Amino acid sequence: MIKNFYTPDSLNKAVEFLKNNSSASPIAGGTFLSLHSSKKITSFVDLSQLDLNSIKKKNNSLIIGATTTFAQIAESKFFPPLSEITGNTATEPLRNMITAGGNVMIPLRWSDLPLIFLVLDASFVLRSPRKKIISADNFFKKLPKSILNNGELLTEIIIPEISKIKLARKKIVRAHDDFPALQLAVSLTFSRKKIDFIRIAFVANKPLPTRLKKTEKFLLNKIPDDSLIEQAAAIAEAEIPHLNDIRFSNDYLKEMIRVYTRRLIHQCINQ
Amino acid sequence: MKIQLTINSENKMFDIQPDEKLIDTLRNNNYKSVKFGCGEGTCGTCTVLINGKPRLSCITFTAQMTDKEITTLEGIGTIENLHKLQKSFIDEGAVQCGYCTPGMILSAKALLDKNPSPTEEEIKKALDGNKCRCTGYGSIIKAIMNVAE
Missing domain, CATH: 3.30.390.50 (CO dehydrogenase flavoprotein, C-terminal domain)
Known part of the structure; x- marks a missing residue:
């Protein structure tokens, strides 16, 4: 049962809370966790105030913040094949809720982005608050949740070479x-x-x-x-x-x- | 926990449970246009607008709604002063049991606010999260087309 809903205004506060509360889970769109959160989870850490909801191009790479929604990716013009995939996922209200980070952190067989990020050779940026970058091959070796250490948070996904690929x-x-x-x-x-x-x-x-x-x-x-x-x-x-x-x-x-x-x-x- | 919400442009304080869903907060406070359907984010009857975009209140935690503008059907029209979409739904007979109608109208409003002249295909895509099981979609789409510029 959820007893606490914490909305930090900085990344440091978020990872600090996660480090000190092993029964806390990050939450963004909440489409999965609102229905299926484990009984062990007693706190949610809302990521909505951490400025992780943006998509931008930098040096030919696409940088997608973890709380960027499918609708935002669909509306972006940087990499049309990815925009088309996210624009045709689920339904309009769900596309306004499902986030890139949530889709990869809780992969289900109908999730779209784990497969797409693997073939695009994406990198996953974790913060604890120290920065760590994991390749897609390593990120999807087992369930991503088990790859993250306590207090680590997925903040960005980087797709390289978007003009060539x-x-x-x-x-x-x-x-x-x-x-x-x-x-x-x-x-x-x-x-x-x-x-x-x-x-x-x-x-x-x-x-x-x-x-x-x-x-x-x-x-x-x-x-x-x-x-x-x-x-x-x-x-x-x-x-x-x-x-x-x-x-x-x-x-x-x-x-x-x-x-x-x-x-x-x-x-x-x-x- | 105490939380301030902005619903239909009004700021109000609420005392909520940390795991409370937005649909429950709204219905318990007399926003009865918000309907409970599947309860798992599939049917769209619980659709509300969050910052102008349709979202599903049955799978949204109220605690995540601070600093966001929530719009329900009560916020866009009244019986005395119907929104043009509500009027068009009545004129076209786009309502049978009416259960899906609030969600349909809010999804249509979000679409028309973003794109005042949508094609039929764009309307169908915007309504893909709103299920109707009695009227059928023909008259609903026509009602929206009538309001489009």
Whole structure:
């Protein structure tokens, strides 16, 4: 039961409170915590007064404050593929509430940004108040909450190379705001027609995104053509583990990964 | 805990529980246009405007509303002086049971304040969080189109 709702006006006060109260949880949009907070949580630390709700471009990187809402990202013009994804997530009132930080700190299999930030090779800035930066690979190794030490707070997400990087994502759902069977995303950059950076990842039956590293390695430093992309799609299908899911068969999900690996690489190339 | 809220441009003090939801604070203080539906942020009947943007009061903690402007349907029109959207909903027969109507009108108001000339597609997207299970959406969309410039 929540006994205390603390609204600090500085980052130092917020992390100090979190350090001294192990039963306290940060809260921003509250779309998950208002319904599902653990009984162990007795205090909320409201992050709304910490000036973490902005999105800006700096040296070709996009810096997204942890309490920036999906609606704010959707309205920003810095990186259109990301704006399109957040603008089509959930519903209008929810887009005004869901925050970038909340979406990654409490990943669920229908969360959009963990997968997107992983393929965009984002970095996560933690403050305690000392600054610490964690790569997306390390951030999503296990549930992000368990990666943060007591008193550490996610304050920013940094996406590099936004003018160069291509991004495409497929979310397989029966209806717009339905529970997805699968999410798959591809990002890549080119140097002299060769792929010099590529990330392919998916979310299916577990909340954390998984990279398809063999497929990435196969495509790296190559000039993509139809035949190469077809081979890459087959490698992607072969490299994913068995996907136990009560709703969708393993064969169906593997086939979708093959089909959409191919289509998303083409989408990136054609951007 | 004591908290000052700004509801429909009026500042008022409230004594709330730390885990109190905004819908409960509002309904317990006679803002009855705010309806309880699913209670989990899905149906949109509890929609209110926070700083002019639609949000769901059933999954919003009241304690987070300091320094924010809350608008309910009571704040945009009265029976004697209907808001143009309310009038248009009546004229178009866009109300059957009426339960979703306050949320629909507030979402429509937020859209028209931002974009006075929306397309039908833009209206549909703005209302994607407001479910109607009896009138159907045709007359609702038409009522909003009639008010658009």
